[in-house]
Amino acid sequence: MPLFINRDQIFAHQVHLLEHKLRSKEERILELETENALLHLRLAEKHDLSELFAVYVSFATELEEQSKQLLEKVEQANSSLNSHSEDGFQLQVRVAALEHSLEEERENCRAERRKRKELHNTLLRGNIRVHCRVRPVLPFDQIQSSTSGSSASSEEVVHAVSDDTVMVNCVKAGMLVQNKMFEFEVHGPEDSQKAVFKEVKSLLTSLLDYNVCIMAYGQTGSGKTHTMMGSQFLDEPSGTQQEAQQGIIPKAAAELFLISEKPAESHTVEVSVMEVYNNEVFDLLARDEHSNAAGQRRDVITTASGASQVPSLTYPVSNASEVMQIISSVLKLRAHCPTLVHADSSRSHLIVTLTVSSKSPNAVALARRLQSAKMDMRRSTQKEWWSPRCRRANLAAHHSADETSASPASSPCSTPSLSPCPSPRNSITQTPFRTKLQLVDLAGSECAGDAKLLVMLCVSPTQRFITESLQSLGFGTRARQVQKEPPRRKNNSLKVK
Ligand SMILES: Nc1ncnc2c1ncn2[C@@H]1O[C@H](COP(=O)(O)OP(=O)(O)OP(=O)(O)O)[C@@H](O)[C@H]1O
Structure with missing residues (x-):
């Protein structure tokens, strides 16, 4: 020219x-x-x-x-x-x-990428999918860096370079910048709640055949609550929230009622909300003697098959807004405490479980769970929990059919783990789990075996949290390498008693 x-x-x-x-x-x-x-x-x-x-x-x-x-x-x-x-x-x-x-x-190129992603999700990996969401640099990052006195700490060092690669600029004093690359399904700072859910949604179509667990993992202030609930959720007492602001849980609840056609006739859906705080499990739906909501401590019990379960209270629900109203009514019970990073930090792991039970006249006591967990990196000390737990959960999966068939066909509590008062007919041994509690004991069979698990790594983008971000990304990389048994569909026809 x-x-x-x-x-x-x-x-x-x-x-x-x-x-x-x-x-x-x-x-x-x-x-x-x-x-x-x-x-x-x-x-x-x-x-x-x-x-x-x-x-x-x-x-x-x-x-x-x-x-x-x-x-x-x-x-x-x-x-x-x-x-x-x-x-x-x-x-x-x-x-x-x-x-x-x-x-x-x-x-x-985009089409090839999409194919590659699908291959990754279906063929190359086990049934643990790892996504990573890099949040934007926010005003509080600047405030924190000015109080910490370092000009570099609010510098953006974690970048979503493509939809499957995260790059971290690691700078050491006096040395060249070293870029570390991590491969996940990546959501960048500009990605909306809708765009994030779009990538997660496909997992929910499996819900009527497999347990599904979506777990957010990351350090304090990295965006777990924003991703799972949506930022304005806590400000809305009724649990209503603008659709654009909704996180994965409200959107997944809505999707669940969409995919289980006419749920009132064919399925029952129940919700339970628990938190793990200071190594103890609290049932946030429990009520005190005056019928006021009061989180009650629960024991983790081990079934004969070796699965860990918590007999928490469940409420039947018939639509997504009921689910969100129940969750919002108990969220104020959660332990909150400001951290140096985050003024409204929730100090516990939160587990929301939706149990879908079949009401089929063929006595198919099928119960499937959608579990959403918010897991703080600092409080999940047993980082390598995948391997041993996966083996154990696989064993539990072998036995779960027996447990299910032992329950009444139409009972919504056909999964003993979630019934408020475990029935003596089921095979749970009432052995409180006394050793140091880990979140995974709760997530148990929902996370492994025949379950489909999605880990959403939440990452802060700034230099100040680079160590925590690298730890989270390392955790995700290891999780991605876990090879579990391929998910098995339940053979419904064998379970009539
Ligand atoms: N992707 C995002 N876009 C816009 N704002 C975000 C995003 N992610 C997080 N935030 C904001 O950052 C702040 C901290 O996020 P959030 O409460 O989700 O952190 P958290 O990981 O749940 O922290 P904690 O574990 O301490 O509770 C909130 O004000 C939230 O609105």
Whole structure:
């Protein structure tokens, strides 16, 4: 392109020169005319008109010749200028074609990425999917960095470079920047709640066949509550929230009632809300003797099959807004305490479980659970819990069919783990789990075996939290490598008693 402009300029310059020459010739003509007039005078003096005429004619011929030549040159310059414009037009057409094919390549690339993602989710990995959400730099990041006195700490170092790669700029004093790359399904700072849920939604279609667990993991202030509940949820006493603000739990609840067609006729849905605080489990739906909501401590019990369960209270619900009203009514019971990072930090792990039970007349006592957990990195000390727990949960999955078939077919409490008062008919051994409690004992079979698990890593983007962010990303990388047994569908036809 720059070459084209130069050539244009050259031709314009040539035209300018030729015009200049033309002007000088015109001046010359004027001079000659003056001279001619003088000659006329002389001729008049000498009476030699014929000689004067001959000179005049020769000058005129010469001038005519020169003018012709000049005109030819101007025409040549004009035509070459036009041919250049045609070249420019051709170039523009080529550029447009190249841009078009580039866009096509981009689209191909996006399609390949989508295929790669699907392959990752279905073939290459176990049934643990790991997503990572990098939150935007927020005003409180600036305030914190000004109080900590370091100008670098609010610098953005965690970047969502594509929809499957997170890059962390690791800078050590006096050393070159080292970029660390992590591969997950990535949601960047600009991604809306809707966009995040769109990627999670596909998991929920499995809900009627498998247990599904969605777990947010990250340090304080990294956006777990924002992602799971939505930021304005706690400010809304009725549990109502603008759709655009809703996090995964309200959206998943709505989706659940959509996918389980006519749920009131074919299924019952129950909700339970628990928190794990200081290694103890509290049932947030429990009520005191005056029927006031009061979180009650519950024991983790171990079934004969080795699964850990908590007999928490459940409430039947018939639509998503009921679910959210129940959750919002008990959230104020949660332990809250400001941290250096986050003024309204919830100090516990929160577990919301939706249990879908079949009411089929064929006595298929099918119960499926959608469990959503919010898990703080600092308070989940047993980081490598995946491997041993997965083995144990697989065992539990083998036995879960027996447990389910032992329950009454139409009972919504067909999963003993969630019934308020475990029935003596079921096979739970009432052994309180006395050893140090980990969140995974609660999540138990919901997280492993035949369950589908999605871990949503929540990451702060700034330099100040780079250590915690790297720890979370490392945790996600390990989780992603866990190979569990492929999910097995329940064989419903075998369970009639
Ligand atoms: N993706 C996001 N977009 C906009 N704001 C966000 C995002 N993620 C988090 N925030 C905001 O950052 C603040 C902290 O987020 P949040 O409460 O979700 O953190 P948390 O991980 O749940 O913290 P804690 O574990 O201490 O409770 C909130 O004010 C929230 O609104």
